[in-house]
């Protein structure tokens with residue numbers, strides 16, 4: 001990253017970065033990495049109650065008082081608030097991670113998902129264009145691949161069959177981003193994250209949820225026969241991929257960021273048992289609508305163009321998440 005002592009005229013587009021969803025799981029890890037790299041970070045988040053706002057406030061607490069950190073508490077659905085944040089802080093680049101995440105709740109309340117994930121994204125794109133940002137990174141998802149039969153999933157595979165409203169909003173987000181990249185001088189990169197885990201993981205996601213229940217001696221709900229699989233990706237690897245795409249952001253690109261080790265649900269539970277030393281009590285449930293059968297990222301393009309290479313094994317990452325979780329129990 002460039003020296004932060006440069007004057008405004010010489011400023012690199014990546015000296016001042018707005019991170020939406022900065023109080024969340026991935027956003028808080030990314031913010032720390034950007035601050036460590038000498039970047040001025042403007043965090044934007046509404047501390048929504050999808051999960052405990054106290055947890056999110058604890059995520060941003062370490063940044064408060066940092067001289068290169070500014071925070072805007074705002075809802076991306078509110079256009080004026082978003083425009084005001086850009087007018088005040090004039091970020092040169094945007095990393096857009098704020099979203100309603102989660103497949104199953106999107107089936108219950110699709111209108112909330114389109115309002116936040118689509119309308120909110122358009123508000124940010126408009127503000128970025130109006131206030132001279134030149135790079136925009138969109139946090140997309142492996143869920144856009146739906147039940148793609150071909151593995152591993154490549155960025156060139158068709159993604160026209162999402163199987164949940166959440167997945168549909170991510171695909172639609174990629175499309176609206178493409179139109180802005182075409183119409184304006186805005187470098188645009190859409191990153192498809194594959195199931196992210198590590199300390200501060202969203203509490204609705206399997207690894208942290210299983211660990212909490214197992215530690216409390218409670219059964220873990222397991223949907224399906226255990227053969228569904230996910231390409232779990234450690235959060236530090238995702239952050240490295242975001243940093244690399246921020247540096248190279250020009251034109252329009254889509255990249256997979258995965259872990260390179262697709263793992264079945266049964267293997268995942270066995271690894272958690274090994275790391276924690278606790279035997280899981282399995283509460284077998286039917287497959288959930290909206291859940292895909294498998295994910296597996298083809299990383300050829302992100303390796304070639306971003307130098308992306310996931311470094312943390314599933315077992316090591318789970319051990320780090322368990323170590324962190326024990327400080328929270």
Ligand SMILES: NC(=O)c1ccc[n+]([C@@H]2O[C@H](COP(=O)([O-])OP(=O)(O)OC[C@H]3O[C@@H](n4cnc5c(N)ncnc54)[C@H](O)[C@@H]3O)[C@@H](O)[C@H]2O)c1
Nearest residue numbers: 021023024025026046048075076097098099141193195196
């Ligand atoms: N965690 C994963 O496995 C995963 C996988 C694929 C894609 N993603 C995407 O990565 C991004 C970050 O995910 P995460 O796991 O860190 O989720 P998270 O829920 O921890 O973080 C999202 C943040 O966005 C904020 N937010 C939500 N609605 C908002 C609004 N209307 N205005 C302002 N802020 C709002 C939330 O308060 C939260 O802090 C999301 O876009 C998600 O869809 C995550």
